[in-house]
Amino acid sequence: xxxxxxxxxxxxxxxxxxxxxxxxxxxxxxxxxxxxxxxxxxxxxxxxxxxxxxxxxxxxxxxxxxxxxxxxxxxxxxxxxxxxxxxxxxxxxxxxxxxxxxxxxxxxxxxxxxxxxxxxxxxxxxxxxxxxxxxxxxxxxxxxxx
Numbered sequence: 246x247x248x249x250x251x252x253x254x255x256x257x258x259x260x261x262x263x264x265x266x267x268x269x270x271x272x273x274x275x276x277x278x279x280x281x282x283x284x285x286x287x288x289x290x291x292x293x294x295x296x297x298x299x300x301x302x303x304x305x306x307x308x309x310x311x312x313x314x315x316x317x318x319x320x321x322x323x324x325x326x327x328x329x330x331x332x333x334x335x336x337x338x339x340x341x342x343x344x345x346x347x348x349x350x351x352x353x354x355x356x357x358x359x360x361x362x363x364x365x366x367x368x369x370x371x372x373x374x375x376x377x378x379x380x381x382x383x384x385x386x387x388x389x390x391x
Contacts, residue, residue, distance in 0.1 A: 253292060253346070257333060257354055260296035261362070265329040274301050299340060300332045307335045310385060314377050318370075326363045327371060330355050334375045339382055348379045 334355030352375045359371040
């Protein structure tokens with residue numbers, strides 16, 4: 246991965262971190278955000294909040310889609326970090342504004358984050374699953390115009 250990371254890339258990575266921590270610790274996202282803001286000087290980018298709350302708002306629907314198209318994998322079997330990456334990527338593909346982030350960019354960015362944070366097999370898994378969701382997104386019945 247290139248050492249050049251955009252502001253959007255940092256926001257996406259931070260959203261994955263927050264969702265991962267909430268999932269791992271079984272704590273509400275609001276509590277994770279409160280802890281980060283009071284225990285550190287961290288100021289969260291508005292995009293980070295939009296991604297985190299977008300995933301939280303649509304999590305049931307996103308998880309159902311991920312579970313349906315993750316051939317041979319249940320959500321419980323996936324590493325927590327992969328689940329967080331997939332949720333952010335799926336939200337961007339299905340519910341994000343295509344003028345902000347084209348679906349192909351969302352897939353590439355999620356794959357890059359998996360390469361950085363997860364196992365050697367994770368980038369191809371993330372790329373394959375999100376690529377499948379991208380291709381099927383017009384027929385998935387979401388309210389996205391993609």
